[in-house]
Amino acid sequence: MIKIRYFARLREHLGTADEQMALTPEIRDLAALTEQLRRRGGVWSEAFGGEQSVMMAVNEEVADAAQPLRDGDEVAYFPPVTGG
Amino acid sequence: MRRSIRIQAEAFDPLEVAGDLHRDNPGVGAVVSFLGLMRDLNQGRRVLSMTLEHYPGMAEKALRRIVEEAAERWPLQAVSVVHRVGELRPQDPIVLVMVASSHRGDAFRACEFIIDFLKTRAPFWKKEQTEQGEHWVEARSNDLASELRWRARDDR
Numbered sequence: 001m002i003k004i005r006y007f008a009r010l011r012e013h014l015g016t017a018d019e020q021m022a023l024t025p026e027i028r029d030l031a032a033l034t035e036q037l038r039r040r041g042g043v044w045s046e047a048f049g050g051e052q053s054v055m056m057a058v059n060e061e062v063a064d065a066a067q068p069l070r071d072g073d074e075v076a077y078f079p080p081v082t083g084g
Numbered sequence: 085m086r087r088s089i090r091i092q093a094e095a096f097d098p099l100e101v102a103g104d105l106h107r108d109n110p111g112v113g114a115v116v117s118f119l120g121l122m123r124d125l126n127q128g129r130r131v132l133s134m135t136l137e138h139y140p141g142m143a144e145k146a147l148r149r150i151v152e153e154a155a156e157r158w159p160l161q162a163v164s165v166v167h168r169v170g171e172l173r174p175q176d177p178i179v180l181v182m183v184a185s186s187h188r189g190d191a192f193r194a195c196e197f198i199i200d201f202l203k204t205r206a207p208f209w210k211k212e213q214t215e216q217g218e219h220w221v222e223a224r225s226n227d228l229a230s231e232l233r234w235r236a237r238d239d240r
Contacts, residue, residue, distance in 0.1 A: 008137050008209035009220040053223075060142035062205070076139060076207075080223030083136070083143075083167060083208025084120055084179050084199060 002069060004033075007078035010054065013047050023071050030056055031065035033075065053080050085155050086162035086184075089147045091138060093170035098180055105162045105184045112161045114188035116195040118181045124174035126221070129214045134172045139207035143167070146206040154183070154197050158190040165198065167208065197234055204231040 005018045027033045034056070038048035048054065056063050057076040069075070088104070090096075098119055106112040124131055151163045162184040172178060181198045185191040210221040 005139070007139055007207065008211070057139075057142060057207070060139070060145050076142070078139065078207060079209065079220065081204065081207050082210045082221045082223050083138070083206050084203040 001071065002027075002033075003074045004037075005074065005076040007076065009079050010047055010077055014043055023069060023073075027069060029065065029069060030058065030063055030067045030075070033069060034065065034077075047077075054078070055080060085160050087148075087151055087155075088162075088164040089144055089151065090164075090166045091140075091143055091147075091169060092166070093168065096166050096168070096177060096180065098177065098182075101164050101166060101180055101182055105164050105182055109161055109184070111186055112184040113186045114191040115182060115184045116188065116191040117183070118179075118195050118199045119177055120179040120199070122172045122174050122176045122178055126212060129212070129216065131174065131212045131214050133174075133213045135211045135213070136169045136172060136178070137209045137211070138167075138169050143207050147202065150198055150201040150205060153201070154194040157197065158185065158194045160185050160190065160194055163194070163198070165202070167202075167206070169208070200227075200230040200234060203227040 001020050002023050003018060003020055006014050006016060011017050027036060034048055038045050055078050058067050058073055102115060106115055122134055147165050151165060154160065154163065160183060164182045166180040168178055181195055183191045183195040204227055211218055212221055
């Protein structure tokens with residue numbers, strides 16, 4: 001299983017803060033996971049359709065699409081940061 | 085190097101943070117700080133309040149890493165970063181970056197470096213409540229430009 005967390009505008013848009021997902025062989029990296037989420041349709045394809053900039057992290061470190069995923073990973077999706 | 089990273093919902097007193105930074109450390113010759121406050125006007129809209137969300141765990145980790153990077157670039161005696169989360173009102177302090185060093189040049193540069201990277205790398209998000217409703221604040225391209233500028237600089 002992996003845990004997926006969503007923050008800020010993305011969390012509100014998707015209507016969910018986090019979920020657990022079984023890690024299948026197809027979900028080998030972040031690119032594959034993102035594509036799987038986008039295929040859910042509706043708000044998911046809007047959020048991950050490329051219109052809006054989405055940042056990703058794995059185990060609390062910023063990661064890019066090529067980042068491989070392992071069982072037990074915590075993945076996070078969020079908009080560009082606006083703190084400070 | 086003394087370091088303190090705090091993310092909290094409570095208000096903070098910058099003078100208290102300053103005291104903690106150089107107390108019992110006679111090697112400190114300069115303290116430079118950046119204090120970010122909540123404005124009541126953003127992009128022409130009157131802002132009534134603001135909510136700050138963060139990614140607990142990752143936010144602390146990101147701030148620690150930025151502080152370590154600054155400490156690798158400049159000789160620093162102490163660094164303190166305080167960032168608020170939750171509900172904020174105009175004039176509330178949002179963020180404090182305070183850097184102590186033997187000499188002012190290193191402290192000035194390290195302080196600016198830390199706030200520039202905090203703005204683009206630390207997972208915090210602002211939502212503004214205005215008279216026209218609420219909305220998430222958009223990331224600013226000039227914040228990214230401020231971060232990129234450091235890559236080209238070698239004035240350590």
